[in-house]
Amino acid sequence: MSQGAAPVAGNNGVPLLSVVGASKRFGGLQALSGVGLRIMPGQIYGLIGPNGAGKTTFFNVITGLYRPDAGRFELQGTPYTPSAPYLVAKAGIARTFQNIRLFGDMTALENVMVGRHVRTSQGVFGAVFRHRAAREEEAAIRARAQELLVFVGIGHYAGRTARHLSYGDQRRLEIARALATDPLLLALDEPAAGMNPTEKLALRELLHRIRAEGRTILLIEHDVKLVMGLCDRITVLDYGKVIAEGTPAEVQRDAAVIAAYLGASH
């Protein structure tokens, strides 16, 4: 089973991620009803909406943390069933979490090295015997991890324990770790939460660099300015339903969106 090869984004008009009719119910609460979106390769796509609209639930559904009650999911035109998170990561969607979920007691470097797990293959034999292939893979993992740390801007913290990093650096570390899985789609859940304006600028710049590498980004964010300035297209959720979809300019003018945010319907 070839685990090394990462999936590569195509370029022929096929959406990178296509979701149609995603629904999820929790007991009495319909968290998502019929949510869909299409993300084209290379886009930075935004998912916004008031608190409790179902954005993180949507993330959890497409990444396999929750089983959807209904919905069709396609990655690069190929249908996939979001059943197990690790399979989703293998297929090419990597995510960060709203409440940072790093491996707190590992160093920054080790956190990112874990991200390489899905694209590497050495097991017990390699661990114990450290034959040439194993040593090479391990060196490659380490090198790539260091590279990613530098890429997100915390290369000098490679040996620092993750829980001792500053908040902003932890967020960047989480992104580096997700990037290590070589994803087609990078799904970021409120990456700018708790950041000051300087950090947000750096984040914006980082996201552009990630896109320049050929990756696609799906972003949940509350900072409207950041989203409007960054995203190519946006879907707006409210109460688990899509209420608007389009370019930032279109969405900003949409009456339903304004009502949702300003409270007319709440």
Add this chain to the structure above:
Amino acid sequence: MRFFSSARDPRRVRASLFALVAVVLVFPFVASQFGNSWVRIADVALLYIMLALGLNIVVGFAGLLDLGYIAFYAIGAYTAGLFASPQFAAVIESFASTYPAVGEILVRLCGPRVVQEGIHLSLWIIVPLSALLAGVFGVILGAPTLKLRGDYLAIVTLGFGEIIRIFLNNLNGPVNITNGPQGINMIDPVRIFGISLAGEAGSGSTVYIGGWGIPSVNAYYFLFLVFCALTIFISVRLQDSRLGRAWIALREDEVAAAAMGINTRNVKLLAFAMGATFGGVAGAMFAAFQGFVSPESFSLTESIAVLAMVVLGGIGHIPGVVLGGVLLAALPEVLRHAVEPLQQELFGRVWVDAEVMRQLLYGLAMVLIMLARPAGLWPSPRPEDRPEADHPHGGEPVGEVKA
């Protein structure tokens, strides 16, 4: 090497390691001057260290609290019991009288010698066989626990440990496989290149190599030392590898680990399997050493004893685990030699005998360590090797790392 913090002078580290190895190698010769019992204690301690290291993979690396670990020790021991003793002859005989059809097949398969004397495989086959069987059971017993969290996992594994023991205790009817509560005896001692480590009959348990004679317990000491060293080596290699990182990631945050592409199911099963193989090998050694196995050596108390060693020493930290094993395996015996006569002197009777002492130590160890020093007596100097036992999360301003 991740044993010692980088602040220490590597030359000092090497010097102390060298000294340690020297002491360990010379010990039996010195101790033999005072009789066999000290080396025998050391032999048992070495077996326990292997067990503790095996359990450390499951509990320390992967964070799965296995309370039924001793079952794998039992499986290894009974494998030796069945395949390196006259027992199999009794098994065949039992089948022949209760299920003659099966009995016939067995007789046909095994031939007259086995029917008479049982199966007597050599060490070189028994060890891998025990490892394999134990590993398989590790996967079987681990499989139902995959979705369970902490406490439940512990109780279920405890249940499995008990189930195995009960089966071992009762599989003497209707067909005799394990010989029930009486256990299996006359298990072959270890034979290396034709030399039996128990010494030949009439030699007074002395093993003669070339012209030299050493006591049997000493011979076993070195054998166990080799296996122990191997166990330590493999543990260290595992910890510092892709798999080791996956285990630690699993322990730290299972959800994040899965989201990063780790197949948590397989990784957990691998932890159970690896831990189990260590236990199985130790069990086979134990059976050969003692010459006899019975279900009462594999009770829940033993599982807990091994857990206590891991916890006392330093969960996840290999040198700590070794220390824990040495302390909890050897200390009670050592104390007994000292304390029992003392009590006899002072009180005229033995209030607290060895068994009680042992239990007291285990109980106190677990309670006191968890209350006072949860990371163990010798925790890893690097926090990333330590499970979060000593980092309570209350009130941390940086982002919530564990949901």
Add this chain to the structure above:
Amino acid sequence: MDIFLQQIINGLVLGAMYALIAIGYTMVYGVLNLINFAHGEILMVGAMTGLTLLRALESVAPGLPGGVQLALAIAGAVPVCVAVSLVIERVAYRRLRNAPRLAPLITAIGVSILLQTIAMMIWGRSPIPFPQLLSPEPVEIAGALISHTQILLLVLAVAAMACLALVVERTRLGRAMRATAENPRVAGLMGVDTNKIIVATFAIGAALAAIAGVMWAANYSTTQFAMGFVPGLKAFSAAVLGGIGNIYGAMLGGVLLGLIESLGAGYVGDLTAGFLGSHYQDIFAFIVLVAVLTLRPAGIMGERVADRA
């Protein structure tokens, strides 16, 4: 058919004792999310205390009627068990309330071992017979036998559980306990002294276990330092079966487990063509435990507790 009723009766008796112990597990789990591993030892403490009291009674006031002796034994065992349980909570568990889950569990195991060891030191290693206090003549019901001790056991168990139900449903304490079990922080904000509630929870569980302990010893006419461990585990299985955290679940689970064990032991020989015998009885509890946790972790009456993603 004639053994069926007998097994039912045996099962109910066993189940009543499991239920009493299971309640202690489930209540502590409900407020603290902790499996009080040492709870089974409380059963043993109850039995041993009862035994010691009876011996003392024999020398101080011999010749009392059996029922009175038994009542006194229980009356003496309860405060001792409550005291032991509270000491354990205070010394071993309280500091670990916010620690990650492994720590309290390991501590609980350590406490369990300590209790057993202390019992071993005080009462020795061998089983000690528990005197036959009530009339040894069994009562016959439709071809099955039940002893006076067993009848008393059932009566006491039902009475104790009924009292508990009353307390939980109708009193302030009960309301506070339910609130704390649901959400300790909010309960605290509403003015509930969560520490007191936790103490009360341990105390009630211990009292029930004390009754179960004395009656267990009376029923089987024997005591031993290790007698609490396996019944404790089984009672925990019963609590899980009924739905951990749910008091009525514990009662139901206890009775069910008793029945399963009893019927299982009675019929397993027939069911497996003689391959397994009744000495495999102990396994049933564990099998139930594994089955429940694998198939329906919430148990019969519980909410979902074992994690999914």
